[in-house]
Amino acid sequence: MxxxxxxxxxxxxxxxxxxxxxxxxxxxxxxxxxxGTLALWLREFPxxxxxxxxxxxxxxxxxxxxxxxxxxxxxxxxLQTSLYSRKLGYAHYAFFTVGALGLIYGFARFNMVFIAxxxxxxxxxxxxxxxxxxxxxxxxxxxxxxxxxxxxxxVYLTLAALTGMLMGLDFKYNFLxxxxxxxxxxxxxxxxxxxxxxxxxGFGYKLM
Numbered sequence: 001m002x003x004x005x006x007x008x009x010x011x012x013x014x015x016x017x018x019x020x021x022x023x024x025x026x027x028x029x030x031x032x033x034x035x036g037t038l039a040l041w042l043r044e045f046p047x048x049x050x051x052x053x054x055x056x057x058x059x060x061x062x063x064x065x066x067x068x069x070x071x072x073x074x075x076x077x078x079l080q081t082s083l084y085s086r087k088l089g090y091a092h093y094a095f096f097t098v099g100a101l102g103l104i105y106g107f108a109r110f111n112m113v114f115i116a117x118x119x120x121x122x123x124x125x126x127x128x129x130x131x132x133x134x135x136x137x138x139x140x141x142x143x144x145x146x147x148x149x150x151x152x153x154x155v156y157l158t159l160a161a162l163t164g165m166l167m168g169l170d171f172k173y174n175f176l177x178x179x180x181x182x183x184x185x186x187x188x189x190x191x192x193x194x195x196x197x198x199x200x201x202g203f204g205y206k207l208m
Contacts, residue, residue, distance in 0.1 A: 019069025026061030096125025149202020156194025
C-alpha cells in the first residue's frame with residue numbers, strides 16, 4: 001500500500017509524541033498532586049508508600065516516558081533509518097503506560113497485589129522498548145559515540161528495572177536481608193546516571 005509523504009511523516013511522529021504528550025500530562029499531574037498533598041508529604045518518611053508514589057510518578061510517568069519518546073524520535077535522525085517496528089513501539093506504550101499508572105496507584109494505596117501486577121507490566125514494557133531499540137541498532141550497523149551511548153543507556157535501564165523488581169520480591173520474601181540497601185543504591189545509580197545521564201550526554205553530542 002502506497003501512502004502519501006504527509007501520511008508517512010505523521011506515522012513517524014505519532015509514536016514519539018504519544019510518549020512525550022503522556023509524559024507532559026503526568027508531569028502536570030505530579031505537580032498538582034504534590035501541591036495538594038504537600039503538608040502530608042513533608043511529614044512522611046520518604047522511603048514509604050507516599051514517597052515511592054511521588055518518585056515513580058515523576059521518574060516513570062514523566063522523565064522515562066519523555067526520554068523514551070525522545071529516543072523513538074531521535075533514533076531516526078541518528079541512524080538515518082526507520083525504527084525496527086512501530087507496532088512493537090505501540091505495544092511498549094500500552095504495557096508501560098498501564099503498568100506505570102497501576103504501579104503508582106498501588107504505591108498510593110500500598111496495595112501489594114497492584115504493585116506486583118503492574119510492576120510486571122511496566123517491566124514487560126521496558127523489555128519491549130529495549131528489544132525494539134536493540135534491533136534497530138543492529139539493523140543499522142552504525143557504531144559511533146551516539147549509538148554506543150544509546151546502547152549503554154538501554155542496558156542500564158534494563159538493570160534499573162531488574163533491581164526494582166528484585167527489591168519488590170524482597171519485600172515479599174525478604175531474601176536480600178542486609179543487601180537490600182545495596183540493591184536500592186544500585187537501582188538509583190542505574191536509573192539516574194546509567195539511563196538518564198548517559199542517554200542525555202550521548203544524544204547531546206548529536207544535537208550539538
